[in-house]
Amino acid sequence: MEEVETPEELLIKQHRKEKKDLQAKIQSMKNAVPKNEKKRRKQLTEDISNLEAELSQKHEKELKLLKESCLVEEVSNSLGSVTVANDEETSDSRRPSRTSKAQKRRDKKAAEEKEREMRIAEAEVENLTGSRHQEGLKLKGKLQEKGLQIREISSDGHCMYRAVEDQLRGRGISFSITELRAQTAQFMRSHADDFMPFLTNLNSGDMYTADEFEKYCSDVADTAAWGGQLELRALSQVLQLPIEVVQADSPSILTGEDFDKPPIILIYMRHAFGLGEHYNSVEPLKELANEEDG
Known part of the structure; x- marks a missing residue:
């Protein structure tokens, strides 16, 4: 007997098809814009981002x-089955069991497998509609x-310093994580x-004492x-460079704007890796880099 798909399974299948269709549409859009027309390519990337965001919000x-709707139906069914269950309880208790132990084990295993598949499907949908995906x-x-x-x-734990190190390396400037941390702490101490x-x-809730501040700098x-932001303020002064922090839901934060140089750019993420802030x-965007190389 063919197993009937649940409404959630059907919806997930529909979402997969719509994502596949969107990817095909995006590919057609890319093919329609010559690579040497940079202005149109830039607009194209914005249009693609908007299409992906709209589809994700629709699915969510x-x-x-x-x-x-399923919750409402479940509650309704539960209330409607109480009377029937009470009426049949006595007669059911006297009926001999017609299901063998082996069949019960098979049924239990099938139910567990179905539940596992549903959890996997729900996790996939959550990944596409959750905070991390939307932030990305x-x-x-x-x-x-x-x-x-x-x-x-x-x-x-070193992610901010590693990101700064990576940006400096792109400018031909070499600083190790240890050096960045030591100079940050020293600047903060000298400008307590x-x-x-x-x-x-x-x-x-009180402001740090001198001893607490020294312990904080030692930890840095x-x-x-x-x-965080305090350490970035210190680093900007140490490096004599502006530092721009791009965020998903807020305007970028620029530290050290008095320095007349291109800023180091970092990304601040609230929902990265399920571990919180990062x-x-x-x-450079690979697509644009490839165009320039060509």
């Missing part, structure tokens, strides 16, 4: 509506306007009045303590 809305789409659009794309940096007011004790220099570097 459809999945949400389906789950809501927004960042992709912003970077394409600059002719850039994300360059992944490992998530190990500029940084201490922004640091507070999590338990008391000697551990894998995560770096910094990445950037690199």
Whole structure:
């Protein structure tokens, strides 16, 4: 007997087809614009980003509506089955079991396998509609306007310093993570009045004492303590370079704007790797780089 697909399975199948159709459409759009027409190619990347975002939002809305409708139906069915179950309980208890133990095991295994497949399908949909994916789409659009794309940096507590190191390397400047951390800590120590007011004790809410601030700077220099906006302010002064931080849902933050040089560009992600906040570097958009090489 052929197994009937659930509404969620049918919707996921439809979403896969729509994504496939969109990719075909995108390819046709790319083929229609000559590579040497850079202005049209730039507009093309924006149009593609918008199409991908619209489809993702559509899928998220459809999945949400389906789950809501299924929940209502499930509650209704549960209430309707209570009376029937009560009426049949006595007679059912006296009926001899017609299902063998082997059949029960097979049924249980089949049910577990079906549940596993549904979890995999739901995870796939969540990956396409979740916060991380939406953040990635927004960042992709912003970077394409600059002719850039994300360059992944490992998530190990040093991500901000590694991203800065990567950007400096692209300019022929060599700084190790250890050197960047040490110079950041030293600058903060020598300009304590500029940084201490922004640091507070999590338990008391009071501004850091001198000892607490020294401990903070030591952690910056000697551990894998995560770096943030304060450390970027110090690094900008150390390097005598502006640093621009691009975010998905907020305007870019520019530190060290007084320095008349092209900024180092970092990407700040709130939902990377499911681990929370993370910094990445950037690199030239491969499509544009290929066009220039050609």
